[in-house]
Amino acid sequence: MNPTDTSDPNYFHRVVDCQWACPAHTNVPEYIRLIAQGRYTDAYMSNRESNVFPGILGRTCDRPCEPACRRTRIDGSPVAICRLKRVASDLRGDLTDRLPVIPTTKSGRRVVCIGAGPASLTVANDLMPLGYEVVILEQLDKAGGLMRTNIPAFRLPAETLDEEIATIVDMGVDLRLNTPVSSLRSLLAQDFDAVFIGTGAPRGKDLDIPGRHESDRIHIGIDWLGSVAFGHTDKIGERVLIIGVGNTAMDCCRSSLRLGGTAIKVMARRPRSFFKASSWELEDAEEEGVEIIVNHAPTRFVLEDGQLVGMEFQRLEWDEQARHSTVIDTVVIPCDDVILAIGQENAFPWIERDLGLEVGEWDMPVVDPVTFQSSLPGVFFGGDSAMGPKNIIWAVEHGHQAAISIHNHCEGTAVSSRPPQGVNLVSQKMGLTEWSYHNDYNPSTRQRMQHVELTRRFQSIGTEVEVGFSAEQTAREVQRCLNCDIQTVFAAPLCIECDACIDICPVQCLTITENGDEADLRTRLSAPAKNLDQALYVSAVLPHTGRVMVKDEDLCVHCGLCAERCPTAAWDMQKFELLIPLAVSTPVPVAT
């Protein structure tokens, strides 16, 4: 193999599994260390830079970082990254003097964002410090988009939402509530330099089976959640069936419990291992007594005298991959209400089809996945409206990228010209065997989130279930982080091949051996290197014997002992910092 190029930002970025997995590339190990030091505001700001909504995401994120966490490969469960993010948000201090300064003299550029969800808010967050005037048009009477309408208050308190939205709106955003957009054409005719569409995926899928339109007790999940969020709906029948088993279904069943439901069943077509809901959301619902019933396919609604009394299902038996099923029999399950949570889709009835804006499959606009520009220059998409339903953290990342594009567009630069990522590597050596970070491995197990007692939590839909980590829990959990951003960096010319690093490594990542191709090298290492997703770090040729140093990055616990036992400092522990380009970090244009 050729020597590893550590100046390529992607190399060490991949070693920081959590950051690599995060759509917005939040610098997770850094903010966990800041929390460990009690620097909560710094931790919050470090988060905010990339993910904009640490308080909201600390409660509701889909957490792509956690399944990726290296700790899982070491002791079976990831660091509770998301919960720690909430700690930073809960304990942070005043942000006023840390937020970007908004120029009082505007650049004259005007941008309109449609929909006040996470994508549009991120665009505003990134463009306001550059002197833009940003108008956000929102059809409802509150900002937040699906974060407000679809996530129940017992998971995300309104205050948290309000506070983080206000941080952006208070930059001087012209937020116009109760302003639905009925025509893109008329918007384009107005005096805006760019249009950003962040309208989400607002239409819940329907289930057109017999009886669907004969009762008003059959609800579309996301519409029903929205109506609960705005207080229009405050009760439901005792027996509720939820159709579908995604995260929306989990929010529907748990909301039902708080509005009078007592016997809630979530009906799934397929076996449990094929569920779309996050495992922790399933656990939380089951803890509250929701029953999850597998292998039931809905066939019709059962009505008596115009009243919904139940729903008929086929009981299915699936093959191993759950591709083919056979029907065993049909059953009728009695109920008072049914909530359909079988997915959502985009809807753009207000975009005229003769504007030159290309529309592709499933009636979705054709959007460039890098620039987020549509086929109409100056019209950008982001969030669920761009690529179909994803989640908040993806919407934020789309917002960042679209903001760069909008800035390019307004500056007359090609939107395809993307600022490159940069990388900083700084030695963490403080003394002979002293590091700027806590390098010892801590064997603590993952801390469990405490929940409000069951008896109390159903009293009000606004009672937040998760109480947050205690100080002790936080202190333990931060030490589980393996500091994957503190990289082992090797200087081949210094190595005398004494083997000290190889002998001391607790997880046997290191080997000095003859070079070869990757497949061959993987068979000749100190310990089996079977995880092909994790890179081998190969050094330049070693001066004494012409062999190479090979490190399997897979299980390194970043304890720094290789560097401590190295007599020539060939190994060093260096902090990797990914320099993520954002619109805000580009030079402020001169006002015209």
Added chain:
Amino acid sequence: MPSIVKPLVTHPGLERNALGLTIRDYEGGMSTLCAGCGHDSVTAAITHALWESDTPPHMIAKLSGIGCSAKTAAYFARGAHGFNGCHGRMPPIATGASAANRDLLCIGISGDGDSLSIGLGHLAHLVRRNVRMVYVIENNGVYGLTKGQFSASADVGSTTKRGEANHLQPIDPMFLGLSVGATFLARGFSGDKRQLVPIFRAAMAHRGLAIIDVISPCVTFNDHEGSTKSYLFTRQHDVQMTVTDFVPPAEEITGIIPDQGVVSIPMHDGATLRFRSVPDGYDPTDRLAVIEHLMSAKGRGEIVTGLLYVDEQSSDLHELGNTTDKPLTQVPYEKLCPGSAALAGVGFR
């Protein structure tokens, strides 16, 4: 001193030996030697050989005297017995331990100072008695613990870190062993575990005293340009006389060494020692020829490594002394101590 002890976290794919133990179970305390010390690599090689040979840790006795090398007995096999004796006095203690319990695997760790200066007399007599044990000399040519004075193994002409040359003749433990009747002599290099581990395994299976002289550079005081025991010098002058492969009893012989020119020597416990002479015609069972080879190699300035001499025929301490075939702990008390009446019978004749 490292800032932390080696974390107990392990690689989840770690192999287990016949006893169900991983190599981490054969580790010991955290080394306090200098970073990059050759001794730590020797420790790692011993750890590896003990794990590979499925040795129960409680059947190991670690013995040492004084010096940097003597400390290393604490750094492997934390479940083993151990005795840290006076300077140079490890051999008599090892003799006693081996005499009392012939089932123990005795591993003596010594250095060039402990063995070739203050302990030279004891070492010579240990060889004569052919005590069944592994005797490791971690040889770096200097007294590291007292800041780098020449030891008795320093070569003529090699210099200290400050530049003074040595004029005294070195003692070579291989020649010493050959002259007083050693039955297993090997030399290795701490920087070459591929060679060292099979040698240790063979030494553990040898019936009698196995001396392994390991060039183990002192990274702090003797790893400089004037040294003949530095990492670089050893690599540049290392000539492997033999390539050794140890095949345990009841294991199919599919060695890592190509078959051509291989000599197989059956060992006492049923294992097989296979090795190939690198210079054609080197015969490690012919003492006279070995002396000749080593003498001429020394003249050429070569550091000869590998299993250099082996004799599986000579008797060990227990056979020579016609002792009990059981460890003393398993001999009934009445037999061990026949009582004062019997004593009166043998006394004052």
